[in-house]
Amino acid sequence: MISITHFLIVSACIFSLGIYAILAKRNAIMILVGIELIINAAILNFVAFGRYDKIHYGGQVFALFAMVLAAAAVAVGLAIILNVYRHYRTINPDQITDLKD
Template sequence: MATKRNAIGILMGVELVLNGANVNLVAFSHYTTLGIDGQIYSLFVIVLAAAEAAVALAIALNFYNNHLTIDVDRANRLKG
């Protein structure tokens, strides 16, 4: 995630991280007494990740429309 300058690349990194967290949630709840809790948490994580991806991609498209690039370093218009 830290090496990418492309907005969509960063988004993919975020998805990976969330996915890793999901694996942890499911695995730990499976081997402890938590039962179904971990699975439900990861369901929420999946759904929220999908929502987040949709909004982020919409922003990226919008950014591309205005700047013809999605390099996040170029988004410095608001820099003080």
Template structure:
């Protein structure tokens, strides 16, 4: 995998799978996992572009920031999902009708 196109195709496949999971799943935890897949696809793009850039540290620094944001997102989102499950006894977004008001 020495050319940029291979990395972009891999990232596009990961992003597509993550987007499909977010759109089709009926479980908040699985939707969160799909969002993480999309963030990992973005990380692959940043690192791939940094490999072919004159200043390779830029993409890698952005990738580290995305990993930090993803870790914070997981911590906050899982806490919210656990509170929702405790209150509604379900993590199915279709059953959470009182949140719509």
């Protein structure tokens, strides 16, 4: 029997994977993938918790909106990264450091 704990453990694992992908920062695209992983972990949580919210279905509605917004943010992010690649010929954040103290 799969209980809510299983969902929460899976989502916590996905969240940690996302954080790792962001902190490793080899590549801007990988950071975007990490962001997607975190958002999906949150969506999984929302849907799992939403099962207990029979009146408002707040979790499921939230999951739908979160997916739409994540897609929008990633679309803008990819466009910006493409623009950066045109100027720098790299998308490794460690090598893009013109602006600093």
